[in-house]
Amino acid sequence: MNAAGRIDTTAGRLARLGFVDGARAERLLDELGPEAVGDVELLAELVAAADPDLALTSLNRLAERDPSVLGAMRQDPGLRRRLIRVFGVSAALGDHVVRHPEHWRTLAGEEAARRPSEAELRAELLFAVGADPESDEPVARDASTETLSALRAAYRGRLLHLAARDVTGEVTIAECTAELSDLAAAALEAGLAIARAELDEYDGVRLAVIGMGKCGARELNYISDVDVIFVAEPREGVDETKALRTATRLAQGMMRACSASTPEGSLWEVDAALRPEGKAGPLVRTLASHLTYYRRWAKTWEFQALLKARPVAGDLALGEEYVAAVNELVWQASARENFVEDVQAMRRRVEAHVRADQADRQIKLGPGGLRDIEFAVQLLQLVHGRTDPLLRRRATLSALNALSRGGYVGRDDAKALAEAYTFLRQVEHLLQLHRLRRTHVVPTDVMDLRRLGRGLGMTADPVGEFTTRWKRHAMEARRLHEKLFYRPLLQAVARLPADEARLSTSAAVARLEALGYADPEGALRHIAALTSGVSRRAAIQRTLLPVMLGWFADAPDPDAGLLGFRQVSDRLGATPWYLRLLRDQTAVAERMARLLGTSKYVTGLLLHAPEGVAMLGSDAELEVRPMEALQAEAASIAQRYEPDAEATVTAVRALRRRELFRLSVANLIGRIDVEQVGQGLSELNDVTIQAALDAAIAAVMAERGGGEPPTRIAVIAMGRLGGYECSYGSDADVMFVHEPLPGAEEREATDVAHAVANELRRLLALPTPDPPLIIDPDLRPEGRQGPLVRTLASYAAYYERWSSPWEAQALLRARFSAGDAGLGRRFIELIDPLRYPADGISMEAVREIRRLKARMEAERLPRGADPTLHIKLGRGGLSDVEWVAQLLQLRHAHRVPELRTTRTLEALRAATAAGLLAPKDEEILADAWRFASQVRDAIMLVRGRAGDSVPVDVRERARVARALGYPPDGSEDFLDDYRRATRRARLVVERVFYDT
Template identity: 80%
Template sequence: MPVTGDEGGAVSAVPRIQTTAGRLARLGFVDGARAERLLGELGPETAGDLGLLDSLVATADPDLALTSLTRLAERDPGVLGALRADPGLRARLLRVLGVSAALGEHVVRHPEHRRLLEGERAADRPSGGELRAGLLLSVGAGPDEAEPRAAGSGTEVLSALRVAYRGRLLHLAARDLAGEMTLAEVTAELSALAGAALEAGLAVARSQHPECDGVRLAVIGMGKCGARELNYISDVDVIFVAEPGEGMDETQAVRLATRLAQGMMRACSTATPEGSLWEVDAALRPEGKAGPLVRTLASHRAYYRRWAKTWEFQALLKARPVAGDPELGGRYADTVDELVWQAVGREGFVEDVQAMRRRVEAHVRAEEAGRQIKLGPGGLRDIEFAVQLLQLVHGRADPLLRRRATLSALAALSRGGYVGREDARALAEAYTFLRQIEHLLQLHRLRRTHVVPESEADLRRLGRALGMSADPVGEFTTRWKRHANQARRLHEKLFYRPLLAAVARLPESEVRLSATAAQARLEALGYADPAGALRHIGALTSGVSRRAAIQRTLLPVMLGWFADAPDPDAGLLGFRQISDRLGTTPWYLRLLRDETAVAERLARLLGTGRYVTGLLLHAPEAVAMLGSDSQLDPRPARALLAEARATVGRYPGDAETGVVAARALRRRELLRTAVADLTGHLDVEQVGQALSALNDVTVQAALDAAIGKIEMERRTPLGTRFAVIAMGRLGGLECSYGSDADVMFVHAPLPGTAEKEAAGAAHAVANELRRLLALPAPDPPLLVDAGLRPEGKAGPLVRTLASYAAYYGRWSAPWESQALLRARFCAGDADLGGEFLALADPLRYPAGGVPDEAVREIRRLKARMEAERLPRGADPALHTKLGRGGLSDVEWVAQLVQLRHAGELPSLRTTRTLEALRAAVAEGLLSAEDEAVLAEAWRLASRIRDAIMLVRGRAADSIPADVRERTLLSRALGYPPEASEDFLDDYRRVTRRARQVVERVFYEN
């Protein structure tokens, strides 16, 4: 900087230099004097360019950024003017120069590449096709050719490829360091860029070996490249697969393809004046380095089926075609995918994977182990091995786990319940942070390294690049060690004990925030109404009471738990309401203080949906059942029935009060089931059984009360036996939270009772039962629907056994036989119920099966139902009951099989859909593959219907069109916040496959 004097005399420059240098040092330059000198070299106008100085100071390493900028200005004097004219360019370019000395060197060598960071195009995200076309053009190859050929294979062509590649790397790094891309987006673009470079390398090889024209060669990306999670500098793992071209035998094809593969590898790894790209590593191929570089698809398939080791199947988990012949690559991927998911059945598979991880860790040098973020304890390999083992173990039965990328697979494991949500989140955060460190380490020199440096300057650069400004070295080290320790702990928990329940305990905190800071934190956590949340927090924590003290301890932690739930605001509101009702209850206070897991579970439930919150508000004492998983087991139906009958019996002569009390019991058990459902303690079949058993008990309790009331009013015994027959979902033990109780009523007059008198009494009981269960009460109603009785609503509500026999013998339609497949004794006289079912059996299980005409009628009825019963405006692809591949489709397939074959095959005589499908497979009437597709669709549709009720507090059959409601629903089903479209895609895929089976099995067979 220029030195000035005053009063006409020279002033010593030393104090002024020291002052300026000190100011620069305080701003963040390590060597203030050197920084002042370099700024002076940039020209006098730079001294007053506060924007430039601010941008330099904001970089991870201002000294490094200034050094590279000075060198660039020497080569490109116009850069300073461009930086002043384009603040975006200034921020992007300096941010890169402050992290990467190597990319700074690249820009100095190729100053024209700074234009990649100018203007609006600097934020553009190139597609894979654009990257491929750009790198192919750099070597003089036409991107639209079927087999692009480079202009040559000399040093000039290879250098051009490296220059183009690093230009793209510069463009990507600028967006990455600006925080404009997620980790997944960065690694996906790096992988696409690597694939484009391989394609360009292959074009170079084709120009070098024209004799190889016609041979088919596919390049399969492995490891991080295959998983679309590549880092900035890494060996690119590949496998080569070849097929003969026309007029070529297999031996010749392999020989020619090997030349192409070797040429491609050289094109990428050869040193030039512009350096090399990276090593192309084919060591993951069959037999490793000892095996042939290239094999045919048949040779690969034979090897993997007979000789492959466990580690090879783990490696194939990430295999993906990345260059060369796409059709051949796709066939390879399909072939190995089938083999990967069968590999877990190999003897000692899990133990082999575990032993492999121990061997990898044992080879880490002792002096680096604590700083190795890839292979060391708590490093990336800990997370990757745990995720991959869980995928391989469970992915054979659960296709939703078949994801290549680590974070995507981890999210799928969490959604499926194989990894706890908190554990998954912690692992994802650790993985993301470690990958960010890895990228920053490699960007500095564009060298392959995974060791965190020890020097303070390097640590400072890393911390500042990650946004840590106050104490970058200390904060970086603390966060890194915390994530590493967390990754190691969870690795040991999941990798060696993958079936243990995941219980994550967040530390309690005594942090007290100002109102302004608290509101900002709530906004950051995702609360839609942070001001309202603050009011709830104030109401819960104000005062000096014991209750307020506990809440002040818990709430800093619980706010995070609410934020992890789908609806944080609703969760906090519900918590306040329940706390207001129970806050002074001694056991509640102890539970909150001593069992943090209860508070965490409560937060998640309240933030998931209205159903559980509504139940808890009317029975807040039920919070006690959240203390252990054993409390969530459904109670035996016999115990529930005894309790319900005892409850009704306490109110003789007061049927209404007795049934209201019995319904309160039902409310408590509905809560138990809902909590077990949302926490993954019960699967969808178990939920249906628990809800159905609870409805049976409730109907029986109401029947007892109704009979008692009618007998008291008539002052005489009922004079007839009475039974309730469950139909529909109740009969199939498949009730959802909003299901009505579909029933039929049957009675049988006792000897000495006139039939008319008995019928009157039976009708009175049936009507009273329905009235009692429909009375207004603070619990969800159980509506009794007798619409499936003979003649429907036009027919008598109750019939005798003989009347049913006469009707079915003369008037029964095929749909009634189909409906009777679900008939099951529910309540009342068990002997009479058994007699009714014996009457129904010949109708629903006809000897010789239903006639062809009846089958055609059932198909016509199904088609008519699809055309007419779907609500107006409903999307058939998203209606879980009547839509394509939904519940109705699956159930009608099962029922048609039963009507045709249950007369001869007793194993088919069940009221349950999935049990009928399993029996059909065992009897050879349905393939196991078709059964798996149908069962998956049925379970998913049932889960969604249940989740809609749990989230919205009211029943519905269609997946919501509203994005916010759909997001809440998808999160209740275990999807992460950004994955509501994944949820829709999964549902459409599953139901589309199911509909294909229905079309073939129901309509064609």
């Protein structure tokens, strides 16, 4: 069946409704039975889920265990909605319900929407471990694995009940976090009951468990360490030493009961590191011992932590005594010397420990993350709460509301912070629910981002809308954090270079604003960090910064440039050559400032390999390295790390990162054009694939006992890789072909080839700080449904029997990339008659290609995209030009050998030389293709992530225009030029492609 025929299948309709794998969704729906297939309400709920494929998969697994769930869902729309919505968000809770199918029933009926009380949660978890909820000191039946597993199963059952109400919007974020905290407190109580079961005597001591952090503030997230402090008192007549020893055993037993691994997993770690003296101090202290420590030795951060303290388990009366006593100290802490500076320094230390490769995706600790909001709120609370008791709140949103009402924070600022905090907490919950893992890093995978966006109710463009909202909230949170947390910025102003130091804070801010800094207060902080102290580093930077501030201001994004400079300097500031380079070659500093202020992509590469700064000192260093040199270096790396495949490919990817930096810098400063960029990136990808293939073969054969592989393997480049036209964000489109050696068994050879292909993909996808190289094999025969690897004979049989015009068109880009060169050559010889057919393709095939192009224009352009601004699929864009060249090749390459090329511009030039295309038409098409390719590359360089449309946002478009060489006010000229070039190209396309 041809491509047009496949569109109207049930699988195609399901794919259009939101399923990623329509064919699989069709099969799973069929497996649910005829009633499910015709259940419109069921399908509507699946389509509304964050991840319809995941929801359907979990529903099928549950139905296999308990078929009655399908009938119950038809009778109870609330059950259907809750179950499918939670399945669409959480694979882990789907697994839990499959293990415990009776738990789905908690989502049915009126009780499903009711919020349980703190007492009910406590009683339920105590009952699960065989303890008496009515007892003051309940004891579990034992401390066996069975008891621990029962606690975990009951806990996750309640987690399921809450998550279902959460993802359906039946609880607010504050209600959700409060219930999570109550559930954690109940689990701690059950864990304490288990700990008592391990002791013969435990009644000689009173033990209180104090919740700290988010647990204490009743704002816990789904998966987090639970911070606690233990306080104990001996009962009357009991020796204190003995009582503390018993209390310590109880505390240790409780911690084990919660964190131990069982067949049902673990709950979470119980973290007591916030106690006096941290991990070096005793686990349990008396109340008097706690108070003595806090009065004599406590640091500022400890009082900040105690702001959240709340009794959560054990002897609650003793816990209340503890909280009342420490509160007197907490609310006087701001009177301590250097209190504000200490809190500010703590935030900086936290931020400094965030992994650089995750900083811009860290919603907790990174800039604009939850910690920014929490630290700002807590500092204001501690400073003003000394005299205003209304500010003494544990929870962030409640405290922020009190600060706003009291006039300490403006209403608009408070509202913006509350909205950002709520959004970030929702994102945090969705991230953690997926696998019930502790994470605060926004993923980069499109499917993960899609699930996040849809989980937040974004349906039109979930990835784009989510990313936009997240960045907007993070930017606003960071801005307000700087405004509130570092107010006033007197210290930063004092550390400015001499000519700025005489200015008041407001004057310094005004100066930076005039230079074009969007966040002048943040800029002051960076300047202070760079220039403070008496070190040589600080002295050189005090000399350079006044000039560099101007260079940053000349760049498209001065704030990003200054931040990047600070980050690179933090990495390399103590390195002698870096200091000398900055001091002696100011041209390097200028080039660095312009690059950092232009390209997030370059900044990211430099942060992971800051030694790349050395390349900026010499134009010769920025010359694109020949492929032979790269191959030799990759071979040397392989020899050095052999036989460790992962280490080899990690090192090769580091080589690729360095060369990406070289290419991107050369591109931005105008030393290479877009064709050279495409060639350089493609050759670099070839070298990377070859090294990964060699490592994969060695790893697979080692697993099979050693020896030589029973087959030859070749990687065939397709798409942009095949055309030597890769962009910075391009995947590597490839096909895998193998040929069994003489005497080898074909099945064994095929198994080895499949294993090698999968290992190659795995190695190149390993998480590292380096930009990934995604291997995309979807252009193979039958696409994702077809085998990943075929023999040469299998390709021949398929193409002889099944190939269609669009496959011949795709093969126009095919070339040998890596592996066995002889096999690659034979594959190319096999496909040449197909892509360069004798006498050209038929007119029916021409009409079919034109129909496919028209359908692609109508259906593949993203919803809401401006067709005049979409770089790839828009009018006169890359696809338009490429299809013109490819149709000319299919029709005439049999008699014009020069058309037998995988490169678009080369094909256009050959067509013009052969009289098949007017020189003026070739010029217009080539100009549009180059311009669109340059814009696509510039978007990636500026934003640090790929994009297929000319930015609509004015500021972002201006930055892209600047990267392309337009003046600061040239954004509209750039837009006009792009539209003009593509409009002219479209006229040629309509005449040459559709009318001839």
